[in-house]
Each structure stands twice: as C-alpha cells, then as structure tokens.
Amino acid sequence: xxxESNPSSEIEDKLFPxxxxxxxxGRLVCLKRPQIMGxxxxxxxSFFGESRVRTSKEELIERVSKMISDGVDMLxxxxxxxxxxxxxxxxEEEIKRVIPAVEWIAEAFPSVLISVDTFRSKxxxxxxxxxxxxxxxxxxxxxxxxxxxxxxxxxxxxIAMHMRGNPxxxxxxxxxxxxxxELLNYFAEKTALCRKFGIKDVIIDxxxxxxxxxxxxxxxxxxLKYFQALSLPILVGVSRKSMIYKAxxxxxxxxxxxxxxxxxxxxxxxANILRVxxxxxxxETLTLYQQLYP
Numbered sequence: 404x405x406x407e408s409n410p411s412s413e414i415e416d417k418l419f420p421x422x423x424x425x426x427x428x429g430r431l432v433c434l435k436r437p438q439i440m441g442x443x444x445x446x447x448x449s450f451f452g453e454s455r456v457r458t459s460k461e462e463l464i465e466r467v468s469k470m471i472s473d474g475v476d477m478l479x480x481x482x483x484x485x486x487x488x489x490x491x492x493x494x495e496e497e498i499k500r501v502i503p504a505v506e507w508i509a510e511a512f513p514s515v516l517i518s519v520d521t522f523r524s525k526x527x528x529x530x531x532x533x534x535x536x537x538x539x540x541x542x543x544x545x546x547x548x549x550x551x552x553x554x555x556x557x558x559x560x561x562i563a564m565h566m567r568g569n570p571x572x573x574x575x576x577x578x579x580x581x582x583x584x585e586l587l588n589y590f591a592e593k594t595a596l597c598r599k600f601g602i603k604d605v606i607i608d609x610x611x612x613x614x615x616x617x618x619x620x621x622x623x624x625x626x627l628k629y630f631q632a633l634s635l636p637i638l639v640g641v642s643r644k645s646m647i648y649k650a651x652x653x654x655x656x657x658x659x660x661x662x663x664x665x666x667x668x669x670x671x672x673x674a675n676i677l678r679v680x681x682x683x684x685x686x687e688t689l690t691l692y693q694q695l696y697p
Contacts, residue, residue: 441479441679554600628673
C-alpha cells in the first residue's frame with residue numbers, strides 16, 4: 404500500500420528535502436543540505452568525454468583539486484561504463500582502473516568522500532580497503548549475489564539504483580504497468596534485503612536513463628517526492644543524459660544548461676544528492692536553491 408500524502412505538509416515536503424545522516428567510517432555526514440557528487444569516469448567509453456580521466460595520476464589529482472575548489476562534497480569513481488550498449492569489462496580490468504585512483508585520491512585529499520560506482524562485490528571490497536567510503540551499485544545487488552553481504556561486512560553506506568537487465572540489454576526493458584508503484588516496491592524489497600545483510604545506510608537512486616524511456620524519466624522526476632514514503636535519502640543522476648539532449652535535439656556536450664534546469668527542479672522535489680559532471684554549475688544551482696528556500 405502506498406501511504407497517502409498529507410495535504411497540509413505537501414508544500415513543505417516538496418520544497419525541503421528530508422534530513423538524513425550517514426555513518427561513514429566513524430564520520431557523521433549530515434544531508435541537511437543537499438550534496439554534490441562529482442563524476443569521475445575511469446573509462447575510455449563513457450558517454451560524456453570530458454568526464455573521462457585516463458592519462459595519469461597528475462591529471463586525476465588536478466581534476467579532483469578543481470572539483471573540490473568548485474564545491475564538490477563527494478566523488479563517484481567508475482571503471483565500467485554503464486551507458487546503453489556499453490562493452491563488457493572484466494573484473495580484473497575494472498580493479499586495475501579503479502583502485503589506483505582511489506588510493507591516489509585518498510592520499511592526496513583524505514577528507515573528501517569517495518564513492519565507487521560498481522556492481523561487483525570484489526571491486527567494492529578492494530575499493531573500500533583502498534580508501535573508498537561508499538558503494539554506488541546500478542543493480543542494487545541484482546548483478547552480483549555477494550554484493551549486499553560484502554557491503555554489510557564493510558559497514559559503509561550503499562547507493563541502490565533501479566535498473567532492469569544489464570547495460571547491454573536495459574533499453575529493451577521499459578515496459579511497466581505502473582512505474583512509480585513498481586519502483587517503490589523494488590526499493591522496499593531491496594532495502595529489506597540491505598537491512599538483512601547489516602547495511603545501515605541506504606540511499607536510493609531511481610536510475611534515470613536505465614531501462615526507462617525519455618517520457619518515463621520525466622514522469623519519475625516530476626513525482627520524485629513519491630519516493631519519500633521510504634524515508635531514505637534520494638540521489639538524482641540526470642546530468643547530461645539522453646533525457647535532456649534528446650528532448651532538446653542536442654548532444655551530451657551541449658546539455659549543460661538543460662542539466663542545470665533539471666537539477667534545480669530535482670532539488671525542489673526533494674533530491675538529497677545530485678550526481679553531476681559539472682560541479683561548479685551544480686554548486687551554483689544549489690546556492691540559489693538555498694536562497695529561495697533557506
């Protein structure tokens with residue numbers, strides 16, 4: 404059953420994100436203010452070329468330093484491109500891409516929070532032992548039966564995203580009878596599994612662009628506050644995605660303005676974390692949002 408909304412609190416719920424905290428390796432991270440998560444793709448084939456970092460330690464450190472100065476709260480490192488139709492990557496290759504980057508960042512910037520975008524438990528375990536603080540799993544444990552157990556033992560926050568199929572097949576899996584109800588039930592079930600395996604802090608991500616049409620993406624974004632019924636932090640990742648550039652007839656490189664527009668809307672709908680390619684612009688959007696809703 405879906406809880407009925409309270410008309411007297413509907414406006415407040417719409418404009419102000421619920422307040423959450425995360426326990427991360429002895430640190431208490433408060434989400435009273437929405438957080439900016441900056442994307443670092445350690446891949447040669449992610450859909451937005453400027454997010455790729457593949458050349459050297461020096462380039463990576465320079466990029467992270469710039470993101471920190473621009474106001475990033477946490478980083479999200481990925482060594483497996485999850486764009487539609489992306490090529491398969493071996494576990495060994497993913498570890499080879501991710502672990503040195505985690506170690507370099509943890510050493511150079513010990514206070515910055517590091518999330519690793521992976522659906523593989525072996526990569527997650529290696530990343531956390533190398534200095535990562537969160538795991539961001541596009542499959543919410545569906546693609547690796549050992550993931551939830553591993554994250555529970557590591558005692559770190561877990562980002563559970565909604566997706567059907569895998570990156571090679573997901574765009575054929577867009578038939579829903581009621582997408583809002585199906586996603587709410589999906590997250591309720593996944594959260595229960597997370598609790599079973601000892602995961603205390605769960606963040607949900609509706610998975611914009613993953614097994615969804617452009618129209619379905621916008622329906623989810625318009626109804627983002629619906630998922631507050633779960634009382635969990637909500638991550639929104641729409642930055643430069645096809646739901647923006649296809650709607651505008653542009654390319655990912657031209658989708659910054661559209662990303663900014665949707666980031667502001669997501670904040671008004673209760674987003675607690677924005678996962679972005681462009682930290683400076685997202686931070687400015689957040690600053691203006693806080694001026695509107697102090």
